Amino acid sequence: MALNLQDIDRLFRQHGDTQYTGEPVTQSEHALQTATLAEQEDAPPSLIVASFLHDLGHMLEDNGDTPTMAGIDDLHQYRILPFLRDLFDEDVLAPIRLHVDAKRYLCAVDPAYFSALSADSVRSLKLQGGIFDEKQAEDFIAMPYAADAVRLRRWDDLAKKADYLTPDYAHFSRYVAQCARA
Numbered sequence: 001m002a003l004n005l006q007d008i009d010r011l012f013r014q015h016g017d018t019q020y021t022g023e024p025v026t027q028s029e030h031a032l033q034t035a036t037l038a039e040q041e042d043a044p045p046s047l048i049v050a051s052f053l054h055d056l057g058h059m060l061e062d063n064g065d066t067p068t069m070a071g072i073d074d075l076h077q078y079r080i081l082p083f084l085r086d087l088f089d090e091d092v093l094a095p096i097r098l099h100v101d102a103k104r105y106l107c108a109v110d111p112a113y114f115s116a117l118s119a120d121s122v123r124s125l126k127l128q129g130g131i132f133d134e135k136q137a138e139d140f141i142a143m144p145y146a147a148d149a150v151r152l153r154r155w156d157d158l159a160k161k162a163d164y165l166t167p168d169y170a171h172f173s174r175y176v177a178q179c180a181r182a
Helices: 005-015 027-040 045-053 056-060 090-109 111-115 119-127 134-141 146-158 169-179
Strands: none
Touching (some): 027 045, 027 169, 090 134, 090 146
16 A cells, blocks of 8 residues: 555654654654754755655554564564655655664764664664674665665664754655655
8 A cells, every 4th residue: 555645644643642662752753853853964855755754664553662672673664665665766765765774884884873872773773683794884885875874874863852842744744745756
């Protein structure tokens, strides 16, 4: 089933107030913060949309409060893609698909990165395959849109602050509509 713009809005209305697992923010707060950080760095609209929607896959299924505590990798970065494929081009979809591997990459190439991860991100890293080795890191960063995924990942990691003021959903839904296929 493909999602349309109204379906995305409905997912946010139905599940946006759900706690972002293991973090002091809701799903909506995390999405808004990630997109705000992208916008503040003058990212292109497609990357702002990818930042806004990167964790939409978490809203498709209820895996409990903290699935990583139960050893569950929900594969959210892949689960959402079939629902968005008819709506967006690869410049939105690829950074969403690659944002988890971007964490694995950053752990491999930036020694300080791992130590800054939240406890839940460390747990999920193990479930997601762990830190890339040198060859995996080289192969990853050579992929199309990998650099965008790394940017998204860094914003993702920073977007977990309680009471962080952001523009509202309507502000970012305009980017979503702008990037959606006609």
